[in-house]
Amino acid sequence: MRNAFYAQSGGVTAVINATACGLIETARRFSLQMGTVFAGCDGIVGGLTNQLIDTAQLTTDQLASLRHRPGGVFGSSRYPLLDRVSHRDQYLRLLDVFAANDIAYFFYNGGNGSMQTAHEVASFAKEAGYSLAVIGIPKTIDNDLVHTDTCPGFGSAAKYVATSVREVSLDVAAMCRSSTQVYVFEVMGRHAGWLAAAAGLAAQCADNGPHLILFPEVPFNEVDFLARVKATVERVGYCVVVAAEGICSPTGEAIACDIGGVHSHGEPGRVGSALVKRIHEVLGYKLHWTLVDYLQRTAGHLVSATDQEQAYALGAAAVEKALAGESNIMLTLERLSDEPYRWLIGQVALNQVAGAERKMPKAFIDETGYHITEACRRYLLPLIAGESWPPYRDGLPDYPRIDLKISSAV
Amino acid sequence: MRNAFYAQSGGVTAVINATACGLIETARRFSLQMGTVFAGCDGIVGGLTNQLIDTAQLTTDQLASLRHRPGGVFGSSRYPLLDRVSHRDQYLRLLDVFAANDIAYFFYNGGNGSMQTAHEVASFAKEAGYSLAVIGIPKTIDNDLVHTDTCPGFGSAAKYVATSVREVSLDVAAMCRSSTQVYVFEVMGRHAGWLAAAAGLAAQCADNGPHLILFPEVPFNEVDFLARVKATVERVGYCVVVAAEGICSPTGEAIACDIGGVHSHGEPGRVGSALVKRIHEVLGYKLHWTLVDYLQRTAGHLVSATDQEQAYALGAAAVEKALAGESNIMLTLERLSDEPYRWLIGQVALNQVAGAERKMPKAFIDETGYHITEACRRYLLPLIAGESWPPYRDGLPDYPRIDLKISSAV
Numbered sequence: 001m002r003n004a005f006y007a008q009s010g011g012v013t014a015v016i017n018a019t020a021c022g023l024i025e026t027a028r029r030f031s032l033q034m035g036t037v038f039a040g041c042d043g044i045v046g047g048l049t050n051q052l053i054d055t056a057q058l059t060t061d062q063l064a065s066l067r068h069r070p071g072g073v074f075g076s077s078r079y080p081l082l083d084r085v086s087h088r089d090q091y092l093r094l095l096d097v098f099a100a101n102d103i104a105y106f107f108y109n110g111g112n113g114s115m116q117t118a119h120e121v122a123s124f125a126k127e128a129g130y131s132l133a134v135i136g137i138p139k140t141i142d143n144d145l146v147h148t149d150t151c152p153g154f155g156s157a158a159k160y161v162a163t164s165v166r167e168v169s170l171d172v173a174a175m176c177r178s179s180t181q182v183y184v185f186e187v188m189g190r191h192a193g194w195l196a197a198a199a200g201l202a203a204q205c206a207d208n209g210p211h212l213i214l215f216p217e218v219p220f221n222e223v224d225f226l227a228r229v230k231a232t233v234e235r236v237g238y239c240v241v242v243a244a245e246g247i248c249s250p251t252g253e254a255i256a257c258d259i260g261g262v263h264s265h266g267e268p269g270r271v272g273s274a275l276v277k278r279i280h281e282v283l284g285y286k287l288h289w290t291l292v293d294y295l296q297r298t299a300g301h302l303v304s305a306t307d308q309e310q311a312y313a314l315g316a317a318a319v320e321k322a323l324a325g326e327s328n329i330m331l332t333l334e335r336l337s338d339e340p341y342r343w344l345i346g347q348v349a350l351n352q353v354a355g356a357e358r359k360m361p362k363a364f365i366d367e368t369g370y371h372i373t374e375a376c377r378r379y380l381l382p383l384i385a386g387e388s389w390p391p392y393r394d395g396l397p398d399y400p401r402i403d404l405k406i407s408s409a410v
Numbered sequence: 411m412r413n414a415f416y417a418q419s420g421g422v423t424a425v426i427n428a429t430a431c432g433l434i435e436t437a438r439r440f441s442l443q444m445g446t447v448f449a450g451c452d453g454i455v456g457g458l459t460n461q462l463i464d465t466a467q468l469t470t471d472q473l474a475s476l477r478h479r480p481g482g483v484f485g486s487s488r489y490p491l492l493d494r495v496s497h498r499d500q501y502l503r504l505l506d507v508f509a510a511n512d513i514a515y516f517f518y519n520g521g522n523g524s525m526q527t528a529h530e531v532a533s534f535a536k537e538a539g540y541s542l543a544v545i546g547i548p549k550t551i552d553n554d555l556v557h558t559d560t561c562p563g564f565g566s567a568a569k570y571v572a573t574s575v576r577e578v579s580l581d582v583a584a585m586c587r588s589s590t591q592v593y594v595f596e597v598m599g600r601h602a603g604w605l606a607a608a609a610g611l612a613a614q615c616a617d618n619g620p621h622l623i624l625f626p627e628v629p630f631n632e633v634d635f636l637a638r639v640k641a642t643v644e645r646v647g648y649c650v651v652v653a654a655e656g657i658c659s660p661t662g663e664a665i666a667c668d669i670g671g672v673h674s675h676g677e678p679g680r681v682g683s684a685l686v687k688r689i690h691e692v693l694g695y696k697l698h699w700t701l702v703d704y705l706q707r708t709a710g711h712l713v714s715a716t717d718q719e720q721a722y723a724l725g726a727a728a729v730e731k732a733l734a735g736e737s738n739i740m741l742t743l744e745r746l747s748d749e750p751y752r753w754l755i756g757q758v759a760l761n762q763v764a765g766a767e768r769k770m771p772k773a774f775i776d777e778t779g780y781h782i783t784e785a786c787r788r789y790l791l792p793l794i795a796g797e798s799w800p801p802y803r804d805g806l807p808d809y810p811r812i813d814l815k816i817s818s819a820v
Contacts (some may be wrong), residue, residue, distance in 0.1 A: 395714065
């Protein structure tokens with residue numbers, strides 16, 4: 001009976017620990033077939049440095065609490081292993097650690113870069129004659145993995161963004177005659193506008209915010225945009241703008257602005273502050289803005305129950321697939337119907353997803369380029385459905401300290 | 411039987427509509443003693459322009475839904491009536507509108523500026539021989555009104571801030587070895603650090619974030635601050651900084667930074683981006699930051715049940731006090747004990763609170779100047795206690811459209 005290695009990768013989410021919970025709880029149920037589940041301390045870095053966390057040290061209660069815990073309980077990292085030919089040493093090192101810990105199952109929980117790494121590891125192990133099942137488990141709030149209906153983490157981030165935009169729109173609506181007239185809400189999304197699109201769910205009726213959504217997929221036309229802001233303020237009294245951090249000019253350049261030390265494309269606050277500046281300069285409106293940054297990916301207090309359930313189910317399925325002899329695959333979510341939302345877990349070869357990026361389809365952005373279509377709503381609504389509150393203690397979500405010992409010796 | 415005028419004033423909150431709900435529901439119960447409750451469209455501005463909203467048009471269900479609805483359903487404004495001698499015309503106009511609508515009760519729901527206005531109105535009416543009961547109902551997320559234990563709106567904003575800081579700290583903790591090492595969280599608070607202090611509740615154990623809180627009450631010493639950031643990163647691996655928007659240098663100057671169009675003291679994002687810039691320049695750390703801005707005052711999805719209950723109770727009590735013949739007072743909350751939290755509603759003369767500002771007491775800021783004391787925790791904890799979820803529909807808090815007719819003719 002051989003052991004498993006589980007690693008969290010890339011930006012953490014509100015539900016990546018739910019995947020860990022599903023995976024480890026399932027492995028414990030299959031304890032006659034799968035040995036110890038080691039988690040990488042800081043993800044794959046722990047695999048390279050032999051900094052492993054024996055998950056048996058988690059009590060049943062601690063393990064169950066991971067379902068609600070945001071962040072990455074074992075630590076995550078952005079450490080891409082490059083190609084296995086030019087970076088052979090790293091792969092040898094990883095297999096050494098795997099061999100020393102009798103690891104036969106590698107679960108990699110991340111986005112498309114991580115799936116590339118997982119594919120390289122699977123290929124290298126095969127070439128080296130090392131028996132290793134490699135299962136990729138999707139995770140990204142960017143929702144940009146191909147061949148899956150959605151990615152765990154996105155539904156919760158989408159719910160947070162849509163809720164926050166709905167709430168802030170009520171605030172601005174109440175004050176717009178004497179105070180803030182334009183509100184700018186910056187969301188994540190360097191290349192794909194899925195989270196910006198989610199804000200489109202916030203409007204409960206015509207003329208509710210958001211009024212203008214700026215997608216990375218649509219070249220930013222400042223003149224047209226400012227005219228629409230003005231028209232919206234004149235018609236509605238106020239204008240709520242949601243902007244993805246990755247919007248670009250028609251020539252592909254980033255929207256420029258100096259916000260003090262954080263200049264490069266995609267840095268937090270860059271787009272929001274630039275839009276505030278331009279709208280104020282040209283139209284003279286009073287503005288406020290928000291930069292939700294990590295809050296949108298870490299809001300355990302407002303997860304989508306659907307997202308959490310899918311995250312957990314994928315962790316559980318990963319164990320079952322690995323024990324069934326599958327390898328070199330990423331698990332996927334397949335949508336069977338929109339309403340009621342029915343889905344099942346499928347799989348795809350890792351090399352089919354590695355490095356690929358799913359942007360918003362044209363059919364999801366309306367003809368103005370500033371809002372979502374009904375087809376997009378139908379796609380998004382099931383993903384944010386359902387509430388799953390964490391336990392509360394002293395008025396706050398209870399995410400108690402979990403001290404984890406790292407074992408580096410075998 | 412004469413009518414009442416209710417006006418929302420200043421920045422809206424997650425629970426100001428709960429006060430409106432308590433007030434109107436109670437007035438309906440006392441319908442033999444109090445006539446129509448008119449709400450000012452955009453607060454006092456509606457009183458000056460004779461734009462009144464007859465709240466009888468709210469169905470029972472619509473009225474009940476206000477308990478959970480953020481924003482200001484009747485519209486709010488920042489429109490201070492200046493002193494009654496030099497601005498006599500405004501006061502005459504207001505009394506004309508009151509007389510035309512047979513208004514004998516004026517409920518003003520706001521902060522210390524609004525209490526100044528309420529006092530002027532009460533004095534002017536008395537001098538003019540117009541019978542008017544004036545009751546101030548406290549409201550401000552800034553928590554800076556004197557003679558009251560707390561101000562409705564603050565507890566919910568505090569709960570939002572503490573929750574968000576706790577969650578983002580887990581995110582940063584998971585990634586700090588390979589990604590963001592310092593996180594800056596800007597909160598509201600131009601003169602008083604109550605919301606910054608609330609972030610201090612986020613830590614569940616030693617070395618949890620926030621590690622450094624910057625209060626407006628403590629002069630900002632950049633050299634000392636940067637040394638502490640460095641020491642925290644070296645000890646803990648990361649550092650979460652919470653900064654009130656109003657922090658100042660020891661000479662009282664605003665912390666300077668150009669963030670694109672929003673330059674003046676107190677503009678959103680100014681302090682957060684300035685801190686990010688300096689920390690990066692001097693210490694070289696990778697940073698992220700968030701600007702929660704209006705989200706902290708409008709998060710109906712995460713209100714404090716205690717705050718909501720107090721907001722409602724104050725609205726109800728305002729009607730009872732007015733009918734009992736009280737006038738020229740602001741209602742207050744009086745704390746009887748911390749644990750269990752017991753409170754009752756009291757009152758204070760409007761001229762005792764008008765224009766005064768309650769800052770954080772010295773005993774609430776620890777000796778380092780960067781965190782809260784145990785006394786502060788004891789004060790804050792009851793205010794964020796309890797959860798009160800709004801209804802959800804399609805995955806989002808349900809704040810249905812309420813169309814209100816404005817009656818300007820009498």
